[in-house]
Amino acid sequence: MHIWKEIKKNKMSYIFISPFYILFSIFGLYPLLYGIKLSFYDWHGIGPWKYIGFENYSSLFKDELFKVSLENTVYFWFTTAIPLTILGLLIAFILNNESLKFRGTFRTIYILPYVTSTIIVGIVFLSLYDQNYGWINLLLKKLGFEPVQWLTSVHWSKPSIVGLVLWKWIGYNMVIMLGGLQGIPRELYEAAKIDGASSFKSFTSITVPLMRPTIIFCMILSTIGTFNMFEEPYILTKGGPEYSSTTLGIYLYNTAFQYGRFGYGASLAIVVSIMIILTSFLQRAIIKEVY
Amino acid sequence: MYKRLVGSFCVVLLVLFTFSTILVGSVFAAEEVTINVWAWPGAVEEGQSVLSGFNKLYPNIKVNFVKMAFNDVHQKLQITLAAGSGAPDVCWVEGAQIQKFIQYGGLLDVTESVSELKKDFIEYKTAEASDVNGRIYAFPNDIGPVVLYYNRDIFSKYAIKPPTTWSEFILSGRKLKAQGISMLHLPKLGDSSFLNILIQQAGGSLFNQAGKATFNTPQVLEGIKTYLDIYRSGIGADVARDWSPAMWDSLRSGNVATYIEALWMINVFPDYMKTPEQGFGKWRAAYLPLLSKDKVTGANNGGSNLVIPAQTKNKEAALAFCKYSATSIEGQRFRAAFGVVPATISALKDQQIVDKEYSFFGGQKVMGLALEAARRVLPTYFRPAAYSEATTVLTNELPKLMRGEMTAKQFVAYIQSKFEDIVKKY
Numbered sequence: 264m265h266i267w268k269e270i271k272k273n274k275m276s277y278i279f280i281s282p283f284y285i286l287f288s289i290f291g292l293y294p295l296l297y298g299i300k301l302s303f304y305d306w307h308g309i310g311p312w313k314y315i316g317f318e319n320y321s322s323l324f325k326d327e328l329f330k331v332s333l334e335n336t337v338y339f340w341f342t343t344a345i346p347l348t349i350l351g352l353l354i355a356f357i358l359n360n361e362s363l364k365f366r367g368t369f370r371t372i373y374i375l376p377y378v379t380s381t382i383i384v385g386i387v388f389l390s391l392y393d394q395n396y397g398w399i400n401l402l403l404k405k406l407g408f409e410p411v412q413w414l415t416s417v418h419w420s421k422p423s424i425v426g427l428v429l430w431k432w433i434g435y436n437m438v439i440m441l442g443g444l445q446g447i448p449r450e451l452y453e454a455a456k457i458d459g460a461s462s463f464k465s466f467t468s469i470t471v472p473l474m475r476p477t478i479i480f481c482m483i484l485s486t487i488g489t490f491n492m493f494e495e496p497y498i499l500t501k502g503g504p505e506y507s508s509t510t511l512g513i514y515l516y517n518t519a520f521q522y523g524r525f526g527y528g529a530s531l532a533i534v535v536s537i538m539i540i541l542t543s544f545l546q547r548a549i550i551k552e553v554y
Numbered sequence: 555m556y557k558r559l560v561g562s563f564c565v566v567l568l569v570l571f572t573f574s575t576i577l578v579g580s581v582f583a584a585e586e587v588t589i590n591v592w593a594w595p596g597a598v599e600e601g602q603s604v605l606s607g608f609n610k611l612y613p614n615i616k617v618n619f620v621k622m623a624f625n626d627v628h629q630k631l632q633i634t635l636a637a638g639s640g641a642p643d644v645c646w647v648e649g650a651q652i653q654k655f656i657q658y659g660g661l662l663d664v665t666e667s668v669s670e671l672k673k674d675f676i677e678y679k680t681a682e683a684s685d686v687n688g689r690i691y692a693f694p695n696d697i698g699p700v701v702l703y704y705n706r707d708i709f710s711k712y713a714i715k716p717p718t719t720w721s722e723f724i725l726s727g728r729k730l731k732a733q734g735i736s737m738l739h740l741p742k743l744g745d746s747s748f749l750n751i752l753i754q755q756a757g758g759s760l761f762n763q764a765g766k767a768t769f770n771t772p773q774v775l776e777g778i779k780t781y782l783d784i785y786r787s788g789i790g791a792d793v794a795r796d797w798s799p800a801m802w803d804s805l806r807s808g809n810v811a812t813y814i815e816a817l818w819m820i821n822v823f824p825d826y827m828k829t830p831e832q833g834f835g836k837w838r839a840a841y842l843p844l845l846s847k848d849k850v851t852g853a854n855n856g857g858s859n860l861v862i863p864a865q866t867k868n869k870e871a872a873l874a875f876c877k878y879s880a881t882s883i884e885g886q887r888f889r890a891a892f893g894v895v896p897a898t899i900s901a902l903k904d905q906q907i908v909d910k911e912y913s914f915f916g917g918q919k920v921m922g923l924a925l926e927a928a929r930r931v932l933p934t935y936f937r938p939a940a941y942s943e944a945t946t947v948l949t950n951e952l953p954k955l956m957r958g959e960m961t962a963k964q965f966v967a968y969i970q971s972k973f974e975d976i977v978k979k980y
Contacts, residue, residue, distance in 0.1 A: 307939065307980065309636045309658035322979075393800050395793065415743055415794075504743050505950050522943040523632070523654070524979060 319530035344485035351436025385498030443477030635660035698816030698856030727789025740790025744952030753777035767973035820893030852930030
C-alpha cells in the first residue's frame with residue numbers, strides 16, 4: 264500500500280522513466296527469459312520444441328569444442344583485457360600531462376581505430392597478415408626473415424587476432440581512463456611533489472588507488488567484450504585453423520545460426536553469461552583487495 | 555409456326571450460351587491473385603525475366619518480388635516456417651540448404667507437379683530436392699556442374715592439353731611446376747571443398763539421404779586417396795581457394811594455371827580479371843578430369859531451387875509460377891547468359907544457350923559443356939541438416955591428414971565417428 268502511495272505520489276517521474284523499462288522488457292527481459300526456457304529444449308528453428316531438461320547443459324560440459332573455445336577465450340582475456348587496461352591507463356596518464364604538446368592530436372589518433380568499423384579494420388588486417396602479399400611478411404622478407412603464416416598457423420592465429428584487438432580497442436580504454444584521471448585533484452600530485460615523491464611513486468600511490476573504480480569498470484567491460492568476442496576472429500580466421508582461434512562467441516554463433524541448434528546455443532549463451540557475471544565479481548573483489 | 559419455334563429456341567440457346575460464357579469468364583477473370591516471391595540479388599532478375607511470358611498465360615496472377623541478401627532469404631524463411639506465418643508463396647533456396655528445410659518440414663509437397671516434368675530435369679537435382687520416401691519438395695532452378703578452368707596461354711606455351719584424368723592432371727602439373735607455375739590452389743591446411751568434389755566423383759557422400767553418416771566407405775576413401783595423390787605430387791600452390799586478393803593475384807599473374815569450380819564461375823571471373831593483362835580472354839573451360847578413363851563421373855557445387863511454404867494461401871498460383879519459371883525457355887536463356895546453368899535437359903540442348911560465346915573465355919561456347927558435365931554427376935551426394943556442422947569439423951580436422959598424422963583409412967574412421975556424434979544432435 265505504501266509503495267503504491269509512493270508511486271502515485273511520484274507518478275510523473277515513473278511515467279518519464281517508463282519508456283526505458285518498457286523497451287527493456289520487450290527487447291531485453293523477454294528474450295532473456297525466452298532464451299532461458301529454450302535452453303531446456305531441443306529445437307532446430309523449425310518444428311516443435313522437445314523438452315530435454317538439463318541435457319543441453321550436461322552435453323555442454325562434456326563438449327570438447329566448448330572446452331577448446333573456453334581455453335581460447337581465456338587466452339584472449341589474458342592477452343587483451345589485462346594489457347588493454349594497463350596500456351589504456353599508461354597512455355591516458357601520459358596524455359593527461361599538461362606539458363605534453365599536441366595532446367589533442369594524439370588523443371584523436373588513439374581514438375580513431377575505435378571509431379572505425381571492425382569489418383573494415385578486419386579486411387585491412389587480412390591484407391596485412393597475408394602470407395604471400397601482406398606488408399608484414401614483405402617487411403620480414405626484406406629484413407631476412409622467413410614469412411610467417413599469421414592466419415593459417417595454429418601458433419600464430421591467436422597472436423594475430425590479439426594484434427588487431429589491441430590496436431582497435433586501446434583508444435577506447437584510454438578515453439575511459441582519461442576521464443577518470445581528470446577527476447583526480449591536481450593538488451594531490453602537487454603535495455606529493457613537495458614531499459619529494461617521484462613520478463612513479465605518485466602514479467602507484469595516488470593515481471592507481473584513486474582510479475580503482477575506473478580500472479574495475481574497464482576490466483569488467485573488457486571481460487564482457489572478450490567473452491563475447493566474435494567479429495575479429497571471425498573476419499580473420501573464422502575460428503580456425505583447427506579451432507585454434509574459435510572463441511565462445513564464434514562457437515555460439517555457429518551452433519545457433521549455422522547449425523540451427525537453437526536449444527543448445529541458448530544453453531551456451533546462459534553459461535557464458537554466468538561466467539561473465541562471476542568473473543566480474545571476482546575481478547572487483549581482487550582489485551578492491553589489492554588497492 | 556415451326557419456324558418461329560426454332561427461331562425462339564435458337565435465341566434462348568444463344569442467350570444462355572452468352573450468359574454462361576460471361577459467368578465462367580468472370581469466375582477466372584475476377585480471381586486476381588498476388589504471390590510474394592523471396593529471392594536474392596540475381597535470382598530476382600531471373601524470376602523477372604519470365605514475367606512477360608508468365609503473365610500472358612496467367613494474366614490474373616501478379617508476382618511481387620522481395621529482394622533480400624542471400625543469407626537473409628534462408629534465415630527469414632526458417633523463421634517464418636517456424637512461426638507458421640509470414641512466409642512467402644515462393645522462395646528461392648540454395649541447393650546446399652534444401653535438404654535441411656525438407657528435413658525440418660514446412661514445405662509443400664510438389665511431387666505430382668514436378669513428376670510431370672521430371673524427365674526433363676537433371677536427375678541429381680530432383681534427388682537433391684526429395685526426402686527418403688521420394689517425395690519432392692522443390693522445383694529445380696539451376697545447377698552447378700564442376701568443370702576445370704585453365705589458362706590457355708600457359709597450357710599452349712608448355713604444350714599441355716586439358717587433362718582428361720587426374721593422373722594426366724598430375725603429370726601436366728609436374729611439367730608446369732618445373733617452370734615455377736603451380737597447377738592449382740592446394741593449401742597445406744587442406745581444401746575441404748575440393749575434397750568434397752573428389753568424394754562426389756567417387757560416388758561417396760558425407761551422409762546418406764536418411765541423414766546417416768557415411769564417411770567410412772570405399773567411395774569416400776577413393777576420393778581422399780585421389781586428393782592426397784594430387785597434394786603429395788607437389789603441384790599445388792599453398793594458397794586457399796577463398797576468393798581472397800592473394801588467390802586472385804595468383805590467377806592474374808599466371809602463378810596458378812587452373813581453377814576447379816562450378817560453371818557459375820562464368821559470372822564471377824570477369825569481375826576479378828577485367829583486362830587481357832589480368833587474364834580476360836585467356837581462360838578456357840574443360841570437363842573435370844576423371845578418376846579413371848572407365849569411371850566417367852563428375853561433381854556438382856551449388857545451384858538453387860524454388861520452394862513453396864505449406865502455409866501459402868495461393869497454392870495454385872505459386873505452383874503455376876514455379877513450373878513456368880523452372881521450365882520456360884526464355885527464363886533459362888536469361889540465366890545461361892549470366893552463367894547460371896539451367897536445370898533442364900531441354901535448355902542445356904537449346905541451340906541459343908549452347909552456342910552462346912563468352913568473351914571472357916575467348917569466345918568459347920562454355921555452356922556447351924553443361925549437359926555432359928551434369929550427366930556425369932551421380933545422384934548420391936546428400937546434405938542433411940547436420941551437413942553444415944560436419945563440413946566445419948572436416949575443415950578443422952583435415953590438417954591432421956595433410957600433415958600425415960593419420961593415414962587415409964584412419965582418417966575416414968576418425969571422421970566417421972565424429973560425424974556419428976554430430977548426427978545424434980539433430
